[in-house]
Amino acid sequence: MNFHPSIMKRLIQTLLLLLACHLAACAPHPQMDSESERQVLERIRAIRALRHDLAAAWPGFNAPQYDVPMLYYTDSICYAVNPTKSMCRHFGAQLAHEEKGLAIYRMERPDTLPFHMETHTEFRDSTYFAYRQPYLCCSSPELTRLVVPDVTTDSAWMPMVLHEYAHGYQYSHPELTACLAHTMPTYPEAEFARLHLEYEWFNHAIRTENQALLDALAAETSDEQAKHLHRFFSLRAERKTRMTAEFGHAALRDEEFYEYMEGMARYIEAEAGFRVGSYTERDTWLYDTDHSGYFFATGYNLVRLLERIGFDRTKLYEGTPRPLEQYLRDALAQRTE
Numbered sequence: 001m002n003f004h005p006s007i008m009k010r011l012i013q014t015l016l017l018l019l020a021c022h023l024a025a026c027a028p029h030p031q032m033d034s035e036s037e038r039q040v041l042e043r044i045r046a047i048r049a050l051r052h053d054l055a056a057a058w059p060g061f062n063a064p065q066y067d068v069p070m071l072y073y074t075d076s077i078c079y080a081v082n083p084t085k086s087m088c089r090h091f092g093a094q095l096a097h098e099e100k101g102l103a104i105y106r107m108e109r110p111d112t113l114p115f116h117m118e119t120h121t122e123f124r125d126s127t128y129f130a131y132r133q134p135y136l137c138c139s140s141p142e143l144t145r146l147v148v149p150d151v152t153t154d155s156a157w158m159p160m161v162l163h164e165y166a167h168g169y170q171y172s173h174p175e176l177t178a179c180l181a182h183t184m185p186t187y188p189e190a191e192f193a194r195l196h197l198e199y200e201w202f203n204h205a206i207r208t209e210n211q212a213l214l215d216a217l218a219a220e221t222s223d224e225q226a227k228h229l230h231r232f233f234s235l236r237a238e239r240k241t242r243m244t245a246e247f248g249h250a251a252l253r254d255e256e257f258y259e260y261m262e263g264m265a266r267y268i269e270a271e272a273g274f275r276v277g278s279y280t281e282r283d284t285w286l287y288d289t290d291h292s293g294y295f296f297a298t299g300y301n302l303v304r305l306l307e308r309i310g311f312d313r314t315k316l317y318e319g320t321p322r323p324l325e326q327y328l329r330d331a332l333a334q335r336t337e
């Protein structure tokens with residue numbers, strides 16, 4: 001049988017097209033099929049679902065514009081969750097799994113540090129891939145356990161990751177990052193958190209202030225609550241005056257920044273912990289300054305008060321950051337209007 005050359009050409013083209021389709025169908029579709037990778041996938045799905053649920057505790061927390069990529073570290077490789085294109089290029093990440101709203105890439109570990117649980121963003125160098133594009137780093141529960149032995153289950157690990165998602169949410173607000181590019185804290189957070197252990201007067205002042213916040217949280221009427229809050233405002237003003245005189249203005253500015261950032265992050269972490277059953281209201285370390293960095297606890301209590309009073313907390317990260325107690329003053333003024 002002889003074909004006309006033009007028919008022959010079209011037939012060959014069709015055959016080539018069919019062959020190409022067949023090869024594409026046979027190409028290994030990216031997937032995470034091994035037992036260990038399925039576990040990674042399930043954990044990431046659980047974290048994503050929890051982030052979504054937390055919109056009930058913090059309106060808009062799950063909005064797409066506040067979602068940030070995450071690097072999940074195992075002892076041998078990293079998984080990049082919903083990375084940006086520039087992040088993929090920077091780390092040489094390869095697609096491993098894709099489903100609606102979730103893309104996971106495999107990549108080499110960028111470092112050999114034993115533990116990660118932090119949020120990164122670059123404020124100044126506009127040529128860097130993470131310029132004003134926050135991303136989280138977290139170690140797997142197995143690696144986390146080696147550093148934080150209390151983390152014996154995935155449920156104990158998840159609130160820590162959600163704490164970092166809260167920082168990702170904060171850094172996704174352009175006005176906040178623009179402001180931070182000019183005024184970065186001077187003291188490292190961990191060093192600063194020890195301040196109240198070194199100075200007896202300071203420790204006493206922090207405890208008294210925090211007690212006033214806890215009394216306000218426990219108050220049964222709004223008049224009683226206002227009375228405790230006015231005590232808090234005057235105690236805080238008094239301490240800040242002495243703090244500026246003894247430690248300098250930079251110390252005060254850094255405290256205000258850390259309380260502003262960590263207050264919300266602990267709030268989200270606590271709400272995540274309550275939901276997965278690893279934290280309870282009886283965990284005093286959440287709100288007691290004696291059990292952890294004092295500004296985590298005071299910040300958490302201030303944020304809880306804002307929530308109780310019905311203040312629109314999405315306003316916290318819009319515009320130039322202010323000390324948390326000023327938002328509380330706004331909330332009280334709005335209530336009496």
Ligand SMILES: [Zn+2]
Pocket residue numbers: 163167261262265
């Ligand atoms: Zn934090």
